[in-house]
Amino acid sequence: MNDFIFNTTKTIVSQLGAAARIAEIVIPVLGPRIVLVTDAGLRRAGLIEPALASLRSAGASVEIFDEVVADPPEANVLALVGLIREHETTGVLAIGGGSPMDVAKVAALIAGGGEQLSEVYGVNKARGPRLPLALVPTTAGTGSEVTPVAIITTGEAMKAGVVSPLLLPDIAVLDAELTIGLPAAVTAATGIDAMVHAIESYASASPNNNPISQGLARQALRLLGANIREATFNGANRDARAAMLLGSLFAGQAFGNSPVAAVHALAYPIGGHFHVPHGLSNALVLAPVLRFNLPKARHIYAEIAADAFPELTAIAFDARGEAFVDKLVELNRDLKVPEGLHSVQIPRDALPMMARDAMKQTRLLVNNPRELSYEDVLGIYEEAF
Incomplete structure (x- = not known):
């Protein structure tokens, strides 16, 4: 048997309706000032509302970043980093498909460790630390909530990967209710x-x-x-x-x-x-x-x-x-x-x-x-x- 290393997300919660009680799951880890990362379509569809209501009713201060687009460019990451710093964020929560989760992973890393985005591309280039992070997928596809990988579009069309165990979130929450529509x-x-x-x-x-x-x-x-x-x-x-x-x-x-x-x-x-x-x-x-x-x-x-x-x-x-x-x-x-x-x-x-x-x-x-x-x-x- 070959030698190997296996890393994964520390805590996984799989429960119907978990998004509606997200505060009790994530606030102990993310803290009281949270940036919620999603995309405009999910926000219009109301998918983030149960989680948002849960967080705010628990007294958390929540800023919403819904500018993530498909094949997210570096500009998405940098804009989110700016909001995280402005809000003096204690933790990052992403609700969405692979794009919001990937942007949240990299932004939490950059904002937490102070590295430049260009320095973290590649395998195990990131030094960290990153901010506390929780991910909630709304599609059954990317698995980004348990991978040490994030893909960002650089320039016009090329994609680059950030690969590091530091990207693994603290918590992954699976709520099938979010995928019904x-x-x-x-x-x-x-x-x-x-x-x-x-x-x-x-x-x-x-x-x-x-x-x-x-x-x-x-x-x-x-x-x-x-x-x-x-x-x-x-x-x-x-x-x-x-x-x-x-x-x-x-x-x-x-x-x-x-x-x-x-x-x-x-x-x-x-x-x-x-x-x-x-x-x-x-x-x-x-x-x-x-x-x-x-x-x-x-x-x-x-x-x-x-x-x-x-x-x-x-x-x-x-x-x-x-x-x-x-x-x-x-x-x-x-x-x-x-x-x-x-x-x-x-x-x-x-x-x-x-x-x-x-x-x-x-x-x-x-x-x-x-x-x-x-x-x-x-x-x-x-x-x-």
């Missing part, structure tokens, strides 16, 4: 994103791939595979919604320690240049990347195939790797996920530029079970087109 398309895409996290973590070539991450990845696939269709097409099913949140969290814990690889590397230019949501970006390149990996990872995919799709136990183990990829394609179609890069208005002549950008994601590509060249990446994009 999530549209079917978003439920599907974020659910596929979570499945990608589990798949890539399990197959990761990282030297820190470990038995804990592997077990969590398999449990994530069982929960996600069994519930993604129900959550997508019967979104009011609270049991399915809760299972998706827990599956997403397990997948986040897995890849937070045994990192993701080429699917994410190829997805980043899609989101960065064409503003395609991250989960959908992953779904568009998932099958072509896994097919490319089959010569090196066929047995790995066979091991997890029946976790996501129990019916695959009926076929020979040696055939399960290919069948797993086929089932993922079938799942995307069942969930009505757009097929092909052309379906999200990406022009074919952009593929070489995207391939060049994907090759810059060395932090991710090093974890892929099969090495990729520029020509390989371009070929995958061509297949995905």
Whole structure:
């Protein structure tokens, strides 16, 4: 057994209605002056109101930062840092999808430790400390509430990662009530994103791939595979919604320690240049990347195939790797996920530029079970087109 390190969020609360009693969960850690981070859409939808009422009724002073946008730019982080300092904030609470949570993680780090944003990009560059932090996901996808990773858009389109255990929040709160109104398309895409996290973590070539991450990845696939269709097409099913949140969290814990690889590397230019949501970006390149990996990872995919799709136990183990990829394609179609890069208005002549950008994601590509060249990446994009 290889040596490994496993880090995760200290406290996890999973409870229907937890947002409405958030004060008793987070104030002992975050303190009395809190900045609540979200996005404008969630605020308009009223999703933060139960938490806001809970905090204010408990006497907390709360400032709201709702300027976070998809694929958040550095400007989002810097604006939040300014508000945190102005408010003399004692703790940061984020309620939202991956973007608000990632912005909150990095801003709590910068505001708490005084480092420059440019100094913390990369793996274990941050020194800290960070401010107390609690995260409440409203989608079952990114797992950001339990990962030491935050992704920020730098410049026009490039994405950069901040990777450090310092980003792990003090508290993660799972409340399936917050996901009930999530549209079917978003439920599907974020659910596929979570499945990608589990798949890539399990197959990761990282030297820190470990038995804990592997077990969590398999449990994530069982929960996600069994519930993604129900959550997508019967979104009011609270049991399915809760299972998706827990599956997403397990997948986040897995890849937070045994990192993701080429699917994410190829997805980043899609989101960065064409503003395609991250989960959908992953779904568009998932099958072509896994097919490319089959010569090196066929047995790995066979091991997890029946976790996501129990019916695959009926076929020979040696055939399960290919069948797993086929089932993922079938799942995307069942969930009505757009097929092909052309379906999200990406022009074919952009593929070489995207391939060049994907090759810059060395932090991710090093974890892929099969090495990729520029020509390989371009070929995958061509297949995905």
